[in-house]
Amino acid sequence: MKEFxxxxxxxxxxxxxxxxxxxxxxxxxxxSIPIITFGMNCIALYYTVVKVVLPGERHAVRTFLKMVPRNARQGLPLGILFEIIIAVLTYSLIVILHNDMGALGVFFGVVFVMLFMIVLVVMAYAFPMSARFENTIGEIVANSAFMALEHWKETTSLLILQAAFLVGMILIVYIPPIILILPGAIMWMQAKLLEPVFDSYLKEGGSKS
Structure with missing residues (x-):
């Protein structure tokens, strides 16, 4: 009992x-209050979860704050890219929902929802991949799309996590304490899903220390 x-x-x-x-x-x-820093913060958070939280090491916050500026060069444009795409898709869906377009509206609505899901999945791979691999932004996006198709079981789970994060962000308005655990918990679960996937690729080289 003492050991426990x-x-x-x-x-x-x-x-x-x-x-x-x-x-x-x-x-x-x-x-992440400046929304344009979301991408670089996601990369730093994933790195910290993998390198500090999962193995039970110390100085999690210090590691995160150290990694944020290091990831600015790649994380800033990558995050802005996804933010622009999501903003365009969201605006398009709002326009469709507020206009009676009949069957054509239903068709385009389904198309934009599917595109939205694809972007969320690619994003779920892209930020962690940027934390673990040395690649250009183009390579990260392309490899994220490849992994999303190659590892469809993990992709399904990641899509559920992304949906849970979006729901959680909405619920914060009604249950503010959710903010105390949501980002870290979601990234922890993502790391548990993605690290086994990344292991085989990391053996080939190109990983970050």
């Missing part, structure tokens, strides 16, 4: 990781 509640025991390890997730979620949200 010791500093190295499973009880303290669990709450240590939970505390790291809470701290990272808060810092992530604060750093």
């Amino acid at each position: 509640f010791s500093i190295e025991g499973p009880f303290m390890q669990f709450f240590g990781k939970l505390w790291d997730i809470i701290l990272l979620s808060v810092v992530f949200c604060v750093c």
Whole structure:
């Protein structure tokens, strides 16, 4: 029993990781107030979860804050790219919903929803991939699309996680404490799904330290 509640025991390890997730979620949200920094913050968060939280290391917040500026060169344009695409798709869906276009509206509505889902899936791979591999932005997007098709089981789970994140962002208006765990928890689950996928590719080289 003493071992269970010791500093190295499973009880303290669990709450240590939970505390790291809470701290990272808060810092992530604060750093993402300028919406254009969302991409670089996602990359830094994934890196920190993989390198610090999962193995039970310390200094999660320090690692995150150190990685944010390091990922600015790639994460900033990558994040803005996805934000522009999502904004265009969202605006298009709103226009379709507010105009009576009949069968044509239904058709285009389905098309834009499918495109929206594809973008979410590619984005779910792109930010973690940028955290773990040395690639250009074009290579990241292309490889993310390839992995999304190649690993369809993980892709399905990632799509569910992305949907859960969007629902959680809406619920924050009604249940503000969700913000204390949502970003870190979602990224933790993404890491559990993606790290086994990345392992085989990392053995071929090109990984970040």
